[in-house]
Amino acid sequence: MRGNVVIAGIGQTAFGKLPGRSTISLNIEACRKALADARIEKDMVDALVVKPPTSDPVFMYGQTLAEAMGMQPRIGGAWDQGGAANISLISFMAMAIEHRQCEVALVCYADNPRTGSRHAYEKAWGSDAAFGWFGVPAGYAMLARRHMDEFGTTGDELGAIAVAARRHGAANPSAQLRKPITLEQYRDSPWVVEPLRRDDCCLVSDGAAAVVLMSAERARSLGIDHAVPILGFGQGQSSWDVAQRADLTRTCAEVSGATAFAMAGLSPRDIDVAQIYDCFTITVLMTLEAYGFAPHGRGGAFCAAGRLEIDGELPLNTAGGLLSESGMPGLQLVTEGVRQMRGSANLQVRNARTCIVSNQGGIMHTHSTLILGQAQ
Amino acid sequence: MSGSALQHDDFPAPQRSAVSDAYWQALHDGRLVYQRCRSCSNAWLPPRSECPRCLLPDPAWQEASGNGRLVSWVVYHHAYHPYFAARIPYNVAVVELAERTRLVTNLVGATRSLAIGMAVALVIEREAGVALPRFAPA
Numbered sequence: 001m002r003g004n005v006v007i008a009g010i011g012q013t014a015f016g017k018l019p020g021r022s023t024i025s026l027n028i029e030a031c032r033k034a035l036a037d038a039r040i041e042k043d044m045v046d047a048l049v050v051k052p053p054t055s056d057p058v059f060m061y062g063q064t065l066a067e068a069m070g071m072q073p074r075i076g077g078a079w080d081q082g083g084a085a086n087i088s089l090i091s092f093m094a095m096a097i098e099h100r101q102c103e104v105a106l107v108c109y110a111d112n113p114r115t116g117s118r119h120a121y122e123k124a125w126g127s128d129a130a131f132g133w134f135g136v137p138a139g140y141a142m143l144a145r146r147h148m149d150e151f152g153t154t155g156d157e158l159g160a161i162a163v164a165a166r167r168h169g170a171a172n173p174s175a176q177l178r179k180p181i182t183l184e185q186y187r188d189s190p191w192v193v194e195p196l197r198r199d200d201c202c203l204v205s206d207g208a209a210a211v212v213l214m215s216a217e218r219a220r221s222l223g224i225d226h227a228v229p230i231l232g233f234g235q236g237q238s239s240w241d242v243a244q245r246a247d248l249t250r251t252c253a254e255v256s257g258a259t260a261f262a263m264a265g266l267s268p269r270d271i272d273v274a275q276i277y278d279c280f281t282i283t284v285l286m287t288l289e290a291y292g293f294a295p296h297g298r299g300g301a302f303c304a305a306g307r308l309e310i311d312g313e314l315p316l317n318t319a320g321g322l323l324s325e326s327g328m329p330g331l332q333l334v335t336e337g338v339r340q341m342r343g344s345a346n347l348q349v350r351n352a353r354t355c356i357v358s359n360q361g362g363i364m365h366t367h368s369t370l371i372l373g374q375a376q
Numbered sequence: 377m378s379g380s381a382l383q384h385d386d387f388p389a390p391q392r393s394a395v396s397d398a399y400w401q402a403l404h405d406g407r408l409v410y411q412r413c414r415s416c417s418n419a420w421l422p423p424r425s426e427c428p429r430c431l432l433p434d435p436a437w438q439e440a441s442g443n444g445r446l447v448s449w450v451v452y453h454h455a456y457h458p459y460f461a462a463r464i465p466y467n468v469a470v471v472e473l474a475e476r477t478r479l480v481t482n483l484v485g486a487t488r489s490l491a492i493g494m495a496v497a498l499v500i501e502r503e504a505g506v507a508l509p510r511f512a513p514a
Contacts, residue, residue: 130390138450193454194451
């Protein structure tokens with residue numbers, strides 16, 4: 001089904017502090033903009049699926065949203081997989097469209113942890129609170145320490161990832177944090193949970209994004225000229241929590257990536273631009289290794305020396321990613337991937353014909369990969 | 377309410393359940409135990425009602441030797457819970473026991489030069505009346 005389904009429209013809200021806005025309101029704004037971008041009416045949509053807000057998971061959220069949008073979609077509901085859910089939902093909808101279970105799907109996500117509650121990111125893990133085991137950064141720090149000690153990965157190599165994302169975010173008028181940093185400034189950034197510094201950690205953001213999916217054939221018949229084909233997707237679930245994971249430096253992003261590459265008939269050397277989930281710098285490094293851009297354990301050297309910057313060999317997170325554009329978990333990476341494939345990105349990679357997008361959730365518990373092709 | 381009572385109340389004590397009660401009781405009695413499946417001999421922590429390998433509900437408690445190796449560790453410079461504010465910077469570690477099960481813990485003793493794979497040994501310490509399994513470089 002390579003290329004049979006396209007992303008025909010994208011929408012997003014402003015990012016940062018959006019006080020007084022509910023996640024329903026934010027989702028509706030993103031969906032309204034995605035429909036306008038695709039130049040289609042709401043009534044054409046017969047699937048509405050949503051990743052539930054991380055900071056306020058509620059029962060039957062998908063139905064609450066559908067009601068607020070006055071819709072009775074054939075397929076509707078919420079899917080919880082942490083940060084991997086958005087791309088997983090896109091892949092489920094692509095399969096549903098291919099098998100005529102629906103024709104036009106909206107996939108969306110909204111959250112407001114910036115002005116609402118950030119408890120979800122700071123809570124204790126399991127029953128280990130007695131040891132002071134709290135918060136999301138610590139889990140990633142545990143992976144980073146192991147990677148550093150086992151392979152000699154350095155803080156500067158992680159810093160190079162932050163420098164690239166911040167450079168790209170600084171150029172993005174829509175980014176929440178438009179402040180580039182140097183490696184020296186990265187080194188001076190305070191520890192949060194060592195070995196991760198403040199500048200290794202993503203933003204906390206209010207905001208929403210949405211995408212419209214349909215068959216390539218449908219997009220052609222509607223005269224949509226910027227439809228971006230989905231070439232491949234795949235998932236992988238590491239499942240085990242950090243303490244129980246047999247190898248802290250390997251994840252099932254290897255599985256999600258290999259599945260997506262096989263479906264697309266492509267390999268890492270065919271990829272022109274990458275939107276890699278950067279909740280923390282170490283996540284990027286480990287995901288690039290898992291996808292095969294660098295051998296296992298060698299991601300640090302790969303990420304250094306500007307390779308991930310806009311003028312480098314593999315431009316990364318060209319709108320700034322979670323580190324600089326918005327800490328929203330992942331759908332904004334897809335919308336930026338779509339802009340790159342349309343040739344309309346703020347920092348456009350010249351002649352970019354393929355884009356890989358990664359989503360992942362928990363402490364690299366869940367993985368979902370998407371490969372996009374040039375707009376038709 | 378006195379300050380010390382408040383701090384004691386604030387300690388995020390482990391939630392004991394029907395499945396984990398024997399684990400915490402054993403620590404209280406000075407022993408670290410883990411679970412081993414009577415059917416397939418798989419060993420694990422934290423406590424569960426079913427074996428995650430063969431799915432049978434037949435785990436037995438066994439006493440760990442207390443010897444282990446350091447898998448990884450972090451140092452908190454930010455307190456996510458008020459109880460730990462006075463303790464930062466403090467470490468949290470993952471240790472693999474000789475019996476191949478893993479747990480979240482704190483490292484105590486000579487923690488200045490840590491390295492993954494280093495040998496560590498069990499030290500049971502009491503915090504707010506709760507016996508916790510901690511480890512010191514061996």
